[in-house]
Amino acid sequence: MSKIGRPAGPATDTVTTVLTAALELLLSEGGAALTPLRLHQATGVSRSTIYRHWATPTDVLAALIEVAPPVQRTLTGDPVADLHAEVDLLCDRLRDRPVAAFLQALVTMAASDPAAIPLRQRYVDDLVAPFRTVLTSDGVTGEVADDAVNAIVAPLLVDALLLDRPASRERAHRAVDLYFPQGQA
Template identity: 30%
Template sequence: MPPDTDPRTTRSRKAITAATRRLLLEHGPAAVTHVRVAEASGVGRATVYRHWPRSDQLLAEAMAAVPMPFFDTPPDRGTPTVEWVRAELTSLARQLGLPDVRAVTTTLANAALWDMGMDARRSGFAHLLAQRLSSALHVAQERGEVTLSSTGDHAAALAIGPLYYRATIEHAPIDEHLIQAAIDALGTWHI
């Protein structure tokens, strides 16, 4: 049986990634070492090293499990784009209020400063969010719903940046007033 379909391999990989994620969430990225992951997962250290030779690979694996659902479904024709943006930002605010999501996002941002692989992952997330939001906003502008004050990456920074800052730097809840300010920063809404 090939190693990638061996049930024991599958079980050990799942145990390792679950333990890595727990360590990250409970103790931060410095806790993600082969020794601690092996202890927490109940899997031998040699097995952990075989699957992930470097601890940064373990960290990347744990963060890869976090989905990126924001702005992934464009607004339907019956929903004003401003309401779609509000719903998406409210969902993002709820997620950033969760300790595990906050830990993963701050770890990704921090690790990206020194690790090319993590920086590529960060860049991919940023590009994906910016592209999704920008696309919806351009459609809204074509339909006459909004006159944009900024486009592309700037729109994502204007909308998401304040929420990220409030959740991660200030460690404070994101309220509807901040969400409205982020929406208003995108442009003048004609609804």
């Protein structure tokens, strides 16, 4: 016996079409362009389908985050070298359009849409999680780990989001070296 009514979610090709267009709109026009009407105009997918599954720009960003491929990492066992590698990777990601555009859209949306606040926090947590992984693997936890991550990562996010300048890789490397002098994490 088959169920009568609408399927639980959009078809795979519809998801691909809408989210591909959403990413293009995000990169070219910013997060404000992620409205159901604008997505309909860009894709030809019915407005009712878009409204049903992605009613707000925050819903669209959440869906894009869900389908984003994870970044592959390999730890070397040298925590300081691994932290330096994470600094370089984060600086590259903040320079590249998708990550920076996502962060900017999430910050902007969180100012007017309370539903975007936990999504913004989750996205930032995902960006800093590799730093915590490196520190935890070396036994650094608690406030020391929190302080180290904040000292290394926060200035990079301020550069990218508030000051609209490239994240200072050199400053972040100095912060790693200040927290973990002589190669000791």
